[in-house]
Amino acid sequence: MNATPHAPFPDGFHWGVATAGHQVEGNNVNSDTWLLENVPGTIFAEPSGDAIDHYHRYREDIALLASLGLTSFRFSLEWARIEPEEGQFSAAALAHYRRVLEACREHGLRTVVTYHHFTSPAWLLAAGGWEDPGTPARFARYCEAVTEHLGDLVDVACTLNEPNLPALLAAIGIGGEAPEHRASVPMWAAAAERLGIEARRVAPFQFTASEAGFEVKLAAHRAAVTAIKSSRPDLMVGWTLANSDIHAAPGGEERAATVRREVNERYLLASRGDDFVGIQTYGRHVFDADGLAPAPAGAPVNQLGEEIYPQGLEATVREAAAVAGVPVLVTENGLATEDDTQRLDYLRAAVAGVSACLADGIDVRGYIAWTAFDNFEWIFGYRPKFGLVAVDRDTQTRTPKPSAHWLGDTARSNGAGIGPAALPA
Ligand code: BGC
Numbered sequence: 001m002n003a004t005p006h007a008p009f010p011d012g013f014h015w016g017v018a019t020a021g022h023q024v025e026g027n028n029v030n031s032d033t034w035l036l037e038n039v040p041g042t043i044f045a046e047p048s049g050d051a052i053d054h055y056h057r058y059r060e061d062i063a064l065l066a067s068l069g070l071t072s073f074r075f076s077l078e079w080a081r082i083e084p085e086e087g088q089f090s091a092a093a094l095a096h097y098r099r100v101l102e103a104c105r106e107h108g109l110r111t112v113v114t115y116h117h118f119t120s121p122a123w124l125l126a127a128g129g130w131e132d133p134g135t136p137a138r139f140a141r142y143c144e145a146v147t148e149h150l151g152d153l154v155d156v157a158c159t160l161n162e163p164n165l166p167a168l169l170a171a172i173g174i175g176g177e178a179p180e181h182r183a184s185v186p187m188w189a190a191a192a193e194r195l196g197i198e199a200r201r202v203a204p205f206q207f208t209a210s211e212a213g214f215e216v217k218l219a220a221h222r223a224a225v226t227a228i229k230s231s232r233p234d235l236m237v238g239w240t241l242a243n244s245d246i247h248a249a250p251g252g253e254e255r256a257a258t259v260r261r262e263v264n265e266r267y268l269l270a271s272r273g274d275d276f277v278g279i280q281t282y283g284r285h286v287f288d289a290d291g292l293a294p295a296p297a298g299a300p301v302n303q304l305g306e307e308i309y310p311q312g313l314e315a316t317v318r319e320a321a322a323v324a325g326v327p328v329l330v331t332e333n334g335l336a337t338e339d340d341t342q343r344l345d346y347l348r349a350a351v352a353g354v355s356a357c358l359a360d361g362i363d364v365r366g367y368i369a370w371t372a373f374d375n376f377e378w379i380f381g382y383r384p385k386f387g388l389v390a391v392d393r394d395t396q397t398r399t400p401k402p403s404a405h406w407l408g409d410t411a412r413s414n415g416a417g418i419g420p421a422a423l424p425a
Pocket of ligand 1: 280370
């Protein structure tokens, strides 16, 4: 990739937005997450239901994203649709995703495809999920089938999304229950009953922070890379990490160092040798003598009550390049807010941080914002608005916000005029 004269952004830089199947498609009924949303004692604020019906509306959605000027679309495939029962692959589901990929081609969007974005088939959960030693082979078999059928239309492959998210959440005091404590959590107990297994064996991807979970995810990633490369040796393959910018306030140095090591560096070290690492950063976490520090008094916060801190992305990109030593692709970055002006300022500052990295010679391949459309934000339901495009879920009408036009225009000019100077102090 050659540098363009007007900006540090290289030719071929990915400018895009991301989605994940379960958050937009609707009625992902064979998935473990659908099951968890609908058991008694669920911690999900509401079920995903029809979501934004992207499963049926993908053509208009893709056309809209391309019309904004974006160059790339990151989305995920739903394993629960492709392999609804163990060993039974759905030709219809594979054909559906082929049509999605073809629509991207028609509209000139490059495809960044995530093979696993948190959700798994319910049968996998019944088999011990992401702590079962058999899961890497099951995942590799699925990756092989997918790549055989769809690989020719994939530009970048992401194996697993945020294997380190549970470790980050556990570090800030959310979830990550050890197997022996799961029976006391109503959602796990109810899921276990539904699946006919012991509660200690309930191990969904996005909630499993155990050491066994780390080993299984790492082995699954490695097996997936081999499976994908067996039919597309030339394909760029990596995984995508939830890396927060970890800071220490006085007294919190040791805790911050531990979190940085266990949540960020451990996974970055495991990315060495991959074609790239995907970095997904939303802000920072500060640790002081009492543990996680609250947002500084008076600091603007997002809809989830966290400090708005776009500078975090530059720090995590630098850290990723230094520790993993492979090219970096920003595969998610965004803000939950009802105020799109706030989002636009956030995106502008984050992209300026990326430009500062590029100016220092760091190999960053793209900036993909989270997220294309307002959608199902997991346990928080539909309230948080991360979308660059608004969706009226009663009519399923899509309306691009100013931030969507800004990112599209930025893509059209390949970042002209965006430099490190746009970073807030
Ligand atoms: C996930 C997305 C999620 C986003 C915002 C990331 O952890 O990959 O699925 O919606 O953050 O919370």
